[in-house]
Every structure is written in structure tokens, then in C-alpha cells.
Amino acid sequence: xxxxxxxxRYLITVTGKKLTVTCSQNMNHEYMSWYxxxxxxxxxxxxxxxxVEVTDKGDVPEGYKxxxxxxxxxxxxxxSPSPNQTSLYFCASSDGSPQETQxxxxxxxxxxx
Amino acid sequence: GQQLNQSPQSMFIxxxxxxxMNCTSSSIFNTWLWYKQDPGEGxxxxxxxxxxxxxxxxxxxxxxxxxTRKDSFLNISASIPSDVGIYFCAGLSNxxxxxxxxxxxxxxVIP
Numbered sequence: 001x002x003x004x005x006x007x008x009r010y011l012i013t014v015t016g017k018k019l020t021v022t023c024s025q026n027m028n029h030e031y032m033s034w035y036x037x038x039x040x041x042x043x044x045x046x047x048x049x050x051x052v053e054v055t056d057k058g059d060v061p062e063g064y065k066x067x068x069x070x071x072x073x074x075x076x077x078x079x080s081p082s083p084n085q086t087s088l089y090f091c092a093s094s095d096g097s098p099q100e101t102q103x104x105x106x107x108x109x110x111x112x113x
Numbered sequence: 114g115q116q117l118n119q120s121p122q123s124m125f126i127x128x129x130x131x132x133x134m135n136c137t138s139s140s141i142f143n144t145w146l147w148y149k150q151d152p153g154e155g156x157x158x159x160x161x162x163x164x165x166x167x168x169x170x171x172x173x174x175x176x177x178x179x180x181t182r183k184d185s186f187l188n189i190s191a192s193i194p195s196d197v198g199i200y201f202c203a204g205l206s207n208x209x210x211x212x213x214x215x216x217x218x219x220x221x222v223i224p
Binding site: 041044092106107 | 115117119153154155156157158161201203210211212213214215216217
């Protein structure tokens with residue numbers, strides 16, 4: 001089944017404790033992206049990747065890192081999480097150009113205390 | 114970043130009624146997209162628009178790419194209970210790589 005998977009689905013952590021949210025897609029998609037969703041603000045793009053080893057900042061990259069060492073994986077790293085990074089995070093992927101249909105993962109709900 | 118203003122913020126309608134929502138931007142986009150998000154899930158693409166003035170349908174859904182390229186509209190005809198959810202517009206930047214989403218329209222359909 002074609003899908004985007006994220007782990008963990010739920011995470012509670014404390015300020016400053018490094019964490020990684022994994023994202024994997026099995027559709028051989030080139031474009032991958034991370035978003036955060038906050039009430040009243042919609043989805044905001046954090047980082048995106050056009051292909052392996054190619055990543056670029058989105059609208060709200062501060063406090064986040066990503067890597068794209070393999071085509072299928074695009075982990076989101078929070079080196080020193082802060083409470084303002086409490087949010088719902090979505091990973092997405094699309095084939096070729098980002099104009100193609102983006103498939104979203106199920107989301108990761110993060111709470112930073 | 115670029116701002117996409119979506120309205121209305123929420124709608125409560127009777128089953129069978131038509132729905133209209135719109136999205137405006139301070140910048141020009143070359144691609145407009147409409148997504149629906151069900152509770153607890155990620156957004157799902159409903160309609161993609163690639164040309165100013167374009168009118169595209171997907172079943173009971175119809176969306177239009179505004180001529181100014183700074184706005185887009187989504188209409189749902191004869192609403193049904195499964196239309197409930199949050200609808201987002203999104204614009205793809207002129208570089209073709211970065212997405213900007215609207216703030217969402219929450220739709221409730223009363224049977």
C-alpha cells in the first residue's frame with residue numbers, strides 16, 4: 001500500500017531534550033516536506049527536499065533540522081525543543097514536481113513541557 | 114512569509130445546501146490547491162488549479178483559479194454529512210518549490 005509513515009504518532013518531551021521524528025514513504029517520491037499545524041494558523045512549511053541531499057528552508061525553519069540521505073526517508077530533528085514547538089507535525093511527499101499530488105502522513109502530535 | 118487569508122473561518126450548514134469558501138493572497142501564485150482534512154488525519158488533495166481563470170470540478174466540488182492569480186474559490190454543491198472537515202487552500206510559490214497554506218475553513222453539516 002502506497003503511504004507516508006511517521007513515527008512516533010504522539011510524543012511528550014521536556015525542553016532541551018533532542019528528538020527526531022521519522023518520515024518514510026514507499027512511493028519513490030522525489031519531493032518531501034515537513035509542516036506544522038497550529039490552531040488558527042493552518043499548515044506552515046518547515047523544510048522541504050527536492051531530492052536526495054537537497055533540502056531547503058520553508059516558512060518556519062527556526063529550531064528544526066532535516067536530512068535527506070536516502071530518497072525514502074526525511075527525518076525532522078529538534079536539537080533543543082522548546083514549548084513553542086508544541087504542535088501537530090505532518091510529513092508529505094509527491095512524485096517529481098511539487099505540483100503533483102502531495103500525500104500526507106498521519107501526523108505526529110508533539111508536546112514540549 | 115506569504116499570507117493566505119481564507120474565509121469564512123467556519124460554517125454550519127444544513128445537509129443539501131451549497132457551500133462557498135475563498136482564499137486570497139498578498140502575492141501571486143502559479144498553482145492553487147484545495148485540501149480537505151478529516152479529524153485525526155492528514156490533508157487530502159481535492160482539486161489542483163494551474164492556470165489563471167481555470168475552473169475545475171471534482172464531483173460535487175468546483176474550484177476556480179482567480180484571474181488576478183491572488184485568489185481562489187471552492188464550491189461544494191448539495192452538501193452531505195461526509196463533507197464535514199477542515200478545508201485548506203494552498204498556493205505554490207513562483208519558484209515552484211514552497212507551499213503556503215490558508216488558515217482553513219471548518220465545515221459542519223447538520224443532517
